[in-house]
Amino acid sequence: MRKFTQVDSHVCPLDRANVDTDLIIPKQFLKSIARTGFGPNLFDGLRYLDEGQPGMDVSSRPVNPDFVLNFPQYAGSEILLSRENFGCGSSREHAPWALEDYGFRVIIAPSFADIFYNNCFKNALLPVVLTAEQVDRLFDLAASGEPVQLTVSLENQTVSLGDGTQWSFEVNDFRKYCLINGLDDIGITLQDADAIRAFETKHQQQSPWLF
Amino acid sequence: MAGKTLYDKLWESHLVQTRDDGTALIYIDRHLLHEVTSPQAFEGLRLAKRLPWRLNANLATPDHNVPTSQKERSAGNAGIVDPVSLIQVQTLDDNCEEFGITEFAIDDIRQGIVHVVGPEQGATLPGMTVVCGDSHTSTHGAFGALAHGIGTSEVEHVLATQCLIQRKMDNMLVSVDGELGAGVTAKDVVLYIIGVLGTAGGNGCAIEFGGSVIHSLSMESRMTICNMAIEAGARAGMVAVDEITIDYVKGRPFAPKGDDWDRAVSQWRHLVSDVDARFDKVVRISAADIVPQVTWGTSPEMVVGIDGCVPDPAAAADEGKAAAIRSALVYMGLSAGQKMTDITLDRVFIGSCTNSRIEDLRAAAQVVRGKRIAATIKEALVVPGSGLVKQQAEAEGLHHIFIAAGLQWREPGCSMCLAMNADKLGAGEHCASTSNRNFESRQGYGGRTHLVSPAMAAAAAISGHFVDIREVQNHA
Ligand code: SF4
Numbered sequence: 001m002r003k004f005t006q007v008d009s010h011v012c013p014l015d016r017a018n019v020d021t022d023l024i025i026p027k028q029f030l031k032s033i034a035r036t037g038f039g040p041n042l043f044d045g046l047r048y049l050d051e052g053q054p055g056m057d058v059s060s061r062p063v064n065p066d067f068v069l070n071f072p073q074y075a076g077s078e079i080l081l082s083r084e085n086f087g088c089g090s091s092r093e094h095a096p097w098a099l100e101d102y103g104f105r106v107i108i109a110p111s112f113a114d115i116f117y118n119n120c121f122k123n124a125l126l127p128v129v130l131t132a133e134q135v136d137r138l139f140d141l142a143a144s145g146e147p148v149q150l151t152v153s154l155e156n157q158t159v160s161l162g163d164g165t166q167w168s169f170e171v172n173d174f175r176k177y178c179l180i181n182g183l184d185d186i187g188i189t190l191q192d193a194d195a196i197r198a199f200e201t202k203h204q205q206q207s208p209w210l211f
Numbered sequence: 212m213a214g215k216t217l218y219d220k221l222w223e224s225h226l227v228q229t230r231d232d233g234t235a236l237i238y239i240d241r242h243l244l245h246e247v248t249s250p251q252a253f254e255g256l257r258l259a260k261r262l263p264w265r266l267n268a269n270l271a272t273p274d275h276n277v278p279t280s281q282k283e284r285s286a287g288n289a290g291i292v293d294p295v296s297l298i299q300v301q302t303l304d305d306n307c308e309e310f311g312i313t314e315f316a317i318d319d320i321r322q323g324i325v326h327v328v329g330p331e332q333g334a335t336l337p338g339m340t341v342v343c344g345d346s347h348t349s350t351h352g353a354f355g356a357l358a359h360g361i362g363t364s365e366v367e368h369v370l371a372t373q374c375l376i377q378r379k380m381d382n383m384l385v386s387v388d389g390e391l392g393a394g395v396t397a398k399d400v401v402l403y404i405i406g407v408l409g410t411a412g413g414n415g416c417a418i419e420f421g422g423s424v425i426h427s428l429s430m431e432s433r434m435t436i437c438n439m440a441i442e443a444g445a446r447a448g449m450v451a452v453d454e455i456t457i458d459y460v461k462g463r464p465f466a467p468k469g470d471d472w473d474r475a476v477s478q479w480r481h482l483v484s485d486v487d488a489r490f491d492k493v494v495r496i497s498a499a500d501i502v503p504q505v506t507w508g509t510s511p512e513m514v515v516g517i518d519g520c521v522p523d524p525a526a527a528a529d530e531g532k533a534a535a536i537r538s539a540l541v542y543m544g545l546s547a548g549q550k551m552t553d554i555t556l557d558r559v560f561i562g563s564c565t566n567s568r569i570e571d572l573r574a575a576a577q578v579v580r581g582k583r584i585a586a587t588i589k590e591a592l593v594v595p596g597s598g599l600v601k602q603q604a605e606a607e608g609l610h611h612i613f614i615a616a617g618l619q620w621r622e623p624g625c626s627m628c629l630a631m632n633a634d635k636l637g638a639g640e641h642c643a644s645t646s647n648r649n650f651e652s653r654q655g656y657g658g659r660t661h662l663v664s665p666a667m668a669a670a671a672a673i674s675g676h677f678v679d680i681r682e683v684q685n686h687a
Binding site: 017020022023024026027028030031032033034035045049054055068082083084086087088090091092093096111113114115118119122123172173174175184185186189190193195199200203206207208209210211 | 372414415
């Protein structure tokens with residue numbers, strides 16, 4: 001997994017609550033058996049004016065000029081800003097894959113759905129929970145028209161604005177460690193294989209019908 | 212010291228190790244797999260040259276994009292017309308064969324929606340930890356199990372290590388007490404609960420559903436309720452074990468037998484929250500307040516009673532809510548104040564892991580028996596949850612009732628719940644659906660979904676618009 005330390009980027013504001021995983025990546029794209037290549041279809045239903053299908057050449061599709069991802073000033077943004085309960089809906093990891101493949105590294109929202117939040121960390125994507133007031137402030141800044149430039153440091157657990165404002169955010173130590181070091185958590189878990197085997201033996205004695 | 216909740220007990224009995232930062236390694240007893248979220252996990256195993264930790268913990272079946280027409284299904288995989296779906300289904304077969312995982316393939320009578328198949332086979336047992344790369348895994352919590360959806364990286368993690376890295380969730384109790392009115396089903400109860408909690412109300416929680424109503428429900432109804440825990444934001448929903456649970460499990464193919472059975476039952480009887488257990492949140496609901504429910508919007512929390520109206524954004528609590536209502540109304544093509552019974556329908560879908568078990572099909576059949584669907588209904592699908600449910604329904608003659616009424620009797624799978632196969636809504640079409648998600652385009656691009664119980668969907672098929680099932684049943 002790609003290592004994550006710090007991201008400096010302007011923000012792409014997606015002013016919408018309850019952005020669900022079907023919006024992030026519609027199900028017709030779930031038919032792929034690969035992990036990559038979902039970026040062009042991120043927010044497909046919102047980005048394009050026609051119905052997308054896997055394998056379609058997106059460059060010839062009509063784009064929705066009213067959708068923020070298509071605004072030229074947000075091109076190349078690595079930080080997506082959104083409202084509460086981001087990523088609700090299905091467990092599809094295609095959602096973080098699509099966000100990551102598109103080029104986002106950080107999602108900022110006042111709250112996230114549990115499974116999505118968890119899936120982000122497996123894919124070098126950092127979900128940052130800020131308070132509703134802080135998120136409001138960022139949306140207000142974005143609405144003023146000027147690009148909102150942020151520095152998100154995982155090491156320091158801070159989001160810094162150009163004007164010197166700095167906010168801190170919470171992140172679990174283990175997840176932080178894995179993300180910073182780009183570690184695959186299967187390898188880490190297998191370091192505890194003996195503990196798993198010992199548990200399994202005891203569990204089997206207690207409840208043999210489970211085996 | 213306070214007693215333990217059911218969730219506390221399940222958590223503790225599967226705890227391999229706690230790390231300093233509060234994350235824990237949890238042992239997984241049952242891992243269910245389907246074709247959509249597993250291919251990348253198997254690929255990961257191959258790339259890292261890893262093998263599954265314990266083969267017989269895994270059980271697989273294709274469900275999400277199998278076709279449901281008899282024509283396509285009669286030829287097994289070869290009958291799948293959509294080449295992309297075929298690749299996924301075939302890849303699951305190939306992976307299961309390569310790694311030695313038990314699979315109920317497309318032409319196996321035991322094939323079906325993974326959340327119907329597990330309980331039906333007794334592969335879901337009380338006291339288990341159950342995971343699957345699908346958010347509706349919460350269904351299995353109905354058995355007093357700890358069950359939740361996981362992402363594909365976690366599918367790979369479980370395959371390779373038989374464990375999951377987790378943080379303990381908070382305990383929430385949703386207690387439904389009193390007596391349900393006539394025509395009010397488990398689906399109405401859970402839609403009502405989601406309306407009360409909101410789609411994020413259960414975030415970070417494991418919900419235990421309790422109270423006299425829940426304990427009077429059948430296992431199938433309890434599964435309907437736990438199935439939609441995720442729509443209230445909770446990864447896991449669960450119900451304590453009682454005689455109804457034990458009776459349901461007894462004799463199923465994967466259930467323990469002989470001495471093991473007796474030992475298992477005596478353990479399972481402890482799978483209840485202690486009387487002095489402490490919950491972080493408690494929500495009490497009075498059954499008398501619940502009428503048959505219908506969703507009007509694009510999120511399961513956008514729900515009202517059948518005797519209600521589409522809400523007015525002007526009456527919303529805050530501007531955020533008003534904006535959400537406005538955009539949902541535009542998408543759904545509805546106007547504020549419209550009566551729910553005035554919403555006309557184009558299609559009807561009876562199926563999905565929420566409502567495709569035998570009791571659901573019986574309830575729907577009872578409503579349509581001897582009647583005809585409205586001329587304005589373009590299509591009404593009945594899709595059983597598994598090959599065995601289909602077989603049972605046919606043994607009871609339910610398929611004849613559906614077909615005579617003009618509904619289509621299909622082969623098992625997820626079907627129009629998420630429209631990955633050919634079963635879809637057209638843009639702008641309204642559908643009465645027994646599934647669990649009414650998100651934009653969930654059932655087809657531009658499609659408009661209304662979530663309801665099987666009886667309400669069946670009644671809507673007959674009338675062509677929503678009707679209060681209580682009135683239909685009174686006149687029957
Ligand atoms: S029936 Fe619907 S919700 Fe259930 S597993 Fe299939 S797609 Fe998911």
